[in-house]
Amino acid sequence: MKETDYLYNIRQILLFTLIYYILKKNIQKKVRRKVVDILFTFYLLTLFIEIIFFKNFISNYLPLSYFTGGLVSLLGIMYYAIERLQSKDTTPIQKDLTVWFLMGNLIFWIGYLPVYIILNNYTYFHNDVINNLIVLKKAFIIIQNSIFIFGFIISGKTYKN
Structure with missing residues (x-):
């Protein structure tokens, strides 16, 4: 706790x-x-x-x-x-912030869920394996946030009336 x-x-x-x-x-x-x-x-x-x-x-x-x-x-x-x-839809996907947000989450969840399952359920692994999985978990977080940042930069401003 x-x-x-x-x-x-x-x-x-x-x-x-x-x-x-x-x-x-x-x-x-x-x-x-x-x-x-x-x-x-x-x-x-x-x-x-x-x-x-x-x-x-x-x-x-x-x-x-x-x-x-x-x-x-x-x-x-x-x-x-x-x-x-x-x-x-003819809007280029690189200009759509929704696409960037959802694709960042898609890539994150594809890689993160297996690591999450292992870290929460299999504690009998050797410490090196656990440490590597923790590094991998952090890498997925960095990748996700990098996609978000890149999406904000690339997508540009959109205005709705």
Whole structure:
């Protein structure tokens, strides 16, 4: 138990809600939007079950709902990518900040989830393996944030009337 676990839990909820909101606003096909709704509902159910039956939101980190949220985000972003590739939108993707944000998260979750599972469930590994996985975990965080920064620089300003 860490005194800041509740802050991680709040950040987790805000992050996955933001990703859901962005996906919901940008996915046009009703079937895909419904799948994203179902996925996010699954995340919320996992979150509530973990809080009600297993963990205290204030004093415990919520690893199951974090994993579920990451997986749900990964699947939702893939739905967005499929739709984006099939759309007739002529806006260059490098100028779309939404694409940069979601692709940064996609790359992050693809690499980070396996490392997260190993670090949280297999403590019997040799210290060198654990240390290498921690370095890998930090590398994925750096890659994700680099994509975000690059996206802010490349995408430029867009104005909506």
